[in-house]
Structure formats: structure tokens, C-alpha cells
Amino acid sequence: MTRIGILGGGQLAQMLTQAAISLGLETVIFERSPDSPAGRLTQHEIVGPWDDGATLARFATCCDCVTLENEFVDAGVLAWLEDYGLPVYPSAITLASIQDKLVQKNRIAAAGLPVPAYRAVATPAEVLEAAAALGWPLVLKARRDGYDGYGNATLRSERDLGPAWERLARNGRALLVEAFVPFTNELAVMVVRGRDGATRAYPVVETVQQNHICHVVRAPAPLPPALTEQAASLAVRAVEAVDGVGIFGVELFLLADDRVLYNEMAPRPHNSGHYTIEACVTSQFENHLRAVLGWPLGDTAMRSPAAVMVNLLGGRDGASNPQALRQALAVPGAHLHLYGKREVRVGRKMGHVTALGPSLAAAESTARAAAALVQLTG
Ligand code: ADP
Numbered sequence: 001m002t003r004i005g006i007l008g009g010g011q012l013a014q015m016l017t018q019a020a021i022s023l024g025l026e027t028v029i030f031e032r033s034p035d036s037p038a039g040r041l042t043q044h045e046i047v048g049p050w051d052d053g054a055t056l057a058r059f060a061t062c063c064d065c066v067t068l069e070n071e072f073v074d075a076g077v078l079a080w081l082e083d084y085g086l087p088v089y090p091s092a093i094t095l096a097s098i099q100d101k102l103v104q105k106n107r108i109a110a111a112g113l114p115v116p117a118y119r120a121v122a123t124p125a126e127v128l129e130a131a132a133a134l135g136w137p138l139v140l141k142a143r144r145d146g147y148d149g150y151g152n153a154t155l156r157s158e159r160d161l162g163p164a165w166e167r168l169a170r171n172g173r174a175l176l177v178e179a180f181v182p183f184t185n186e187l188a189v190m191v192v193r194g195r196d197g198a199t200r201a202y203p204v205v206e207t208v209q210q211n212h213i214c215h216v217v218r219a220p221a222p223l224p225p226a227l228t229e230q231a232a233s234l235a236v237r238a239v240e241a242v243d244g245v246g247i248f249g250v251e252l253f254l255l256a257d258d259r260v261l262y263n264e265m266a267p268r269p270h271n272s273g274h275y276t277i278e279a280c281v282t283s284q285f286e287n288h289l290r291a292v293l294g295w296p297l298g299d300t301a302m303r304s305p306a307a308v309m310v311n312l313l314g315g316r317d318g319a320s321n322p323q324a325l326r327q328a329l330a331v332p333g334a335h336l337h338l339y340g341k342r343e344v345r346v347g348r349k350m351g352h353v354t355a356l357g358p359s360l361a362a363a364e365s366t367a368r369a370a371a372a373l374v375q376l377t378g
Contacts, residue, residue, distance in 0.1 A: 001026050004289065005063030005086075007050055007077070009036025011339035011349065012069035012269045015277070017041045019285035028062045030055075037339045038069075050077050060084045067246060067292050069268055071099050072145055089195070089245040089292040090267040097242045098267050102143045102176045104242075108262050111241035113234055115262045116253070118178035124165050128158065130177045137180035140164050142173050148347065149212020154180065181261060183253035187221055188272035189235035192247045192287040195294040199236050200287070202280060202300045204228040207251070207272050213347050214271050216367075217309040218360050219279060219302065223254070231260045238265055247288035249273060271311065275354050276300075278335050279307035304356035308363040310371040312351035314344040321378030322351075333357070334370030344376050351376075 002025050006013045009031030017027045017038050028044035029036065039045040044062055048055035050073050060066075066081050066088045078092035090098075097107045102120050109115050117134050120143075121127050131138055140161075142151030153164035155177075168175055186209060190202040203220035221228060235250035242265075249270025251263040273284035282290075282298025290297055320342055328336055338351035353371040357363030 002064050002293070003028050003044065003062060004292070005030060005059055005066040005081075006038065006069055007066070007073045008069035009038040009045070010069060011037050011341075013038035014041060014339060015274075015283075015285045015337075016067075016069065016269065016288065019283060019289055023286065023289060025289065028059065030059045035342070037341060040340065050074070056080060057084075060086060065089070065292055067268075067288070068095075071095060071267055075099065087292070087294075091243070091245065094242050094244050095267060098265060100143045100174075101141055101146070101264065102174070104264065105176070105178075107241055108238055111237060113237055113241065113262050114259065116178045116181050118176055121175050121177045124161055127155070127161055127165070127177050131155075131158070134177075134179045138177050139180055140168055140175055140177050142168050143176055144174070148214075149209075152212060181253045181263075182255070183261075184256050185221070185223075185254040186263075187223075187231050187252040187254055187260070188217070188270065189232055189250045189252065190247060190270060190273040190276065190284050190300075191235050191239045191244075191250060192284070192291050192297055192300070193239050193244050194291045194297050195245050197240075198297060199239065200297050200300045201232040201236055202273060202276060202284070203302055204231045204235075205272055205275070211347065213311075213313065213349075215311055215313070216364070217272050217275055218364065219275050219307045219309075222360060227254070227258060227260070234260055234262060235265075238262055242267075246291045247273070247284050271349065271352075274337070274352050275307045275309040277337075278354050279304060279356055304363075305358055306360045306363045307354060307356045308360060308367045309352050309354045310364075310367040311349055312338070312353065312371055312374055312376060314346050314348040314350055314376055316377060317345050318343075318377040320344045320350065320376060323375040323378045324373045328353070328370040328373040331366060331370040331373070333366045336370060336374070 005028040009029040014037040075096035205219040206221040208216040249266040253261045355366035
């Protein structure tokens with residue numbers, strides 16, 4: 001039986017494993033701590049640091065092909081697995097060109113794609129120089145290891161610089177600064193690209209962020225075709241620019257003048273693609289597996305006019321003890337997903353609800369009604 005090794009054992013690896021089982025595949029989960037959401041679903045759970053030579057070698061012997069569920073794996077780990085002789089997707093080179101946001105933006109800009117104005121900054125004085133050139137507000141970002149906004153700070157004026165620099169530049173982290181984009185909407189596009197370079201884009205979706213965390217995804221984005229075509233083409237070209245193989249989540253900004261700018265991409269299944277499980281002919285998870293195995297890509301079309309996904313986010317810290325599931329499941333048309341995380345933290349992604357419908361409004365009211373009923377901490 002073909003075994004897919006996955007670096008990481010969170011909910012993305014869990015949903016990849018669910019798709020793998022349907023295709024007659026097994027997954028090997030390599031996570032830093034035991035009892036991860038995906039580790040619990042497989043017989044092949046390897047626990048330890050990703051960069052520990054002996055553990056990595058043990059993982060390698062169990063796998064026929066390797067992928068990842070989070071981009072915080074060092075590209076050197078992927079390079080080691082490639083040298084060992086395994087097919088690894090995304091490749092070490094692709095990961096290296098994404099996991100540093102400065103390198104990523106350089107790559108996307110070099111491909112001729114529109115990005116917000118940005119520059120590397122090594123000192124607070126260089127942020128002030130950037131402000132003189134680009135104007136306030138600015139967004140200060142850690143070049144590596146940021147997620148759900150934890151590596152970002154919006155600077156409205158010089159007054160915000162000190163605390164933001166202190167927080168983000170801690171431990172010598174490298175930073176970049178970019179112009180604040182006065183976007184009207186945030187969009188995202190899942191793009192799957194095969195080993196042969198064939199690409200398919202899923203419908204362009206609208207994502208709604210609160211405190212930098214995705215709350216709601218509306219599919220398809222309620223926009224004129226000319227705009228969605230522009231967004232989809234930008235996303236496909238971005239994935240080609242990093243020679244990506246597998247599924248990629250590409251995040252975009254839509255401006256009032258109908259321009260679309262690139263924000264960032266994730267080289268893996270993405271929260272903005274969870275709706276594809278019920279709403280598309282082939283889910284993002286199945287298409288990722290097809291792509292990394294060199295199999296034919298599946299149809300990315302939607303099966304209903306509209307779908308909305310609402311995240312179940314932790315409201316307070318505590319042991320996970322989901323309640324009112326009966327009530328949520330009694331909402332007709334609500335598809336409930338819980339990730340089985342043991343601990344709830346404020347803002348942590350604990351699950352999601354997807355609903356399909358004849359319109360975005362109908363789907364959103366179903367998904368929100370069910371999501372509002374679930375209590376995560378009991
Ligand atoms: P993360 O890697 O933490 O997801 P992002 O760079 O995607 O970080 O930023 C998270 C959110 O912060 C974005 O979804 C957007 O809402 C906001 N944001 C990021 N960059 C900018 C920008 N240049 N201008 C305005 N808002 C931004």
C-alpha cells in the first residue's frame with residue numbers, strides 16, 4: 001500500500017488522511033508531539049523534532065512520497081528527504097522560496113505579478129525611511145514563521161513602531177515592512193498543480209478575517225467574472241512562479257479600483273479551501289494527494305451554486321469539551337467538522353461548519369446558525 005509521509009499532524013494532516021483512506025492510501029504522520037489530530041488516525045505515527053537525523057531517517061524508511069501540512073518545516077529537512085531518494089512535494093526549493101516572506105515576495109514580483117510595495121528592514125530607522133517613501137500606515141511582518149497574524153503589526157504612525165519592533169524583532173528575527181493595502185475584500189484561490197505542470201484553480205472565494213484570523217469563507221466570491229478571472233490567473237501564475245506541485249492556498253487583496261494584489265501563499269491545503277470537501281467535485285485534500293502522486297487532477301468545479309464555511313474558533317482557554325453538537329447537527333444542511341484538539345485556546349481553529357445553498361445568503365445563514373450553537377469548552 002502506498003504510504004504518504006506528512007510532516008505535521010494537525011487538522012490539515014487529519015483531513016489529508018481522511019482523503020488518503022478513500023483513495024486506498026496510508027499516511028505516516030511525523031509530528032513533534034504525540035496524540036496529534038492526524039497521529040491518532042494512523043498506525044504510522046512518528047514523534048520527534050523534524051530536524052533530528054535518526055527520527056527523520058526512521059520516517060523516510062516508512063514513506064513512498066512525502067508532503068507537509070505546515071510551512072514551518074525547514075527546507076533543509078525536505079532537501080534531506082529528496083537526497084534520500086523520496087519524491088517530496090512541495091519540493092525543498094519551492095518551500096525555501098515561500099517560507100521567507102521576503103524571498104517569496106521577491107519571487108512573485110520578479111514574475112511580474114502585482115504585490116504591495118515592500119522592503120526588508122534591519123533597524124527601526126529603516127522603517128522610518130520606508131515610511132518616508134511609502135507613507136503611513138505600514139505593516140511590519142516577521143519574514144518567517146508568522147501565522148494568523150502572530151507575526152504582523154500594523155503601524156499607524158511612528159508611535160506604534162517601538163512596541164511592534166520589540167515584539168516582532170525579538171530573538172533577532174528578520175523583518176520586512178510593506179505598504180498598508182486599503183483593500184475592499186480579501187480573496188483566496190486554491191490552485192492545484194501536478195508533477196507535469198498541469199494546473200487547476202478552484203473558484204475564487206472571499207475570506208473574512210477578524211484580528212487577522214479567518215472566520216468565514218464565501219464561495220464563490222460574489223464578484224463579476226472579469227475580476228474572478230484576474231484573481232484566478234494571478235494565483236495560477238504565482239504557483240507556477242515557485243514551481244509548486246500539490247495544492248496551494250493563494251491569498252489576494254481586492255482594491256476599490258478593481259485591481260487585485262498578491263498577499264501570500266501557503267504550500268499546502270488551506271483553511272480557505274475547506275469548503276471544497278462538500279462543495280466541489282474533488283476536495284482540496286484529494287487533489288493534493290493526486291498531484292503529489294503524479295495522478296490525474298480532479299475536477300475543481302462546485303456542486304452547488306454557493307457554499308459558506310464558518311470556522312469554530314476558541315473563545316477562551318481550557319480543555320476541549322465540545323457541547324451542543326446535537327443541536328448543531330439538527331440544523332439541516334450543516335456539515336460539522338471537529339478536529340479533536342485536546343486544548344482550546346483563544347482564536348485556535350478547533351473545527352468548522354460548511355453549508356451549501358442556492359445562494360451565499362442561504363448557505364451563510366445555515367453555517368452560522370450551526371456554528372453559533374457549538375460550545376467548545378463545555
Ligand atoms: P499570516 O501569515 O499571519 O496569515 P498575512 O501576511 O496574510 O499573515 O496577514 C494576515 C492579515 O493581515 C491579512 O489577511 C490581512 O487582513 C492583513 N494584512 C496583511 N498584510 C497587509 C497589508 N499590506 N495591508 C493591509 N492589511 C494587511
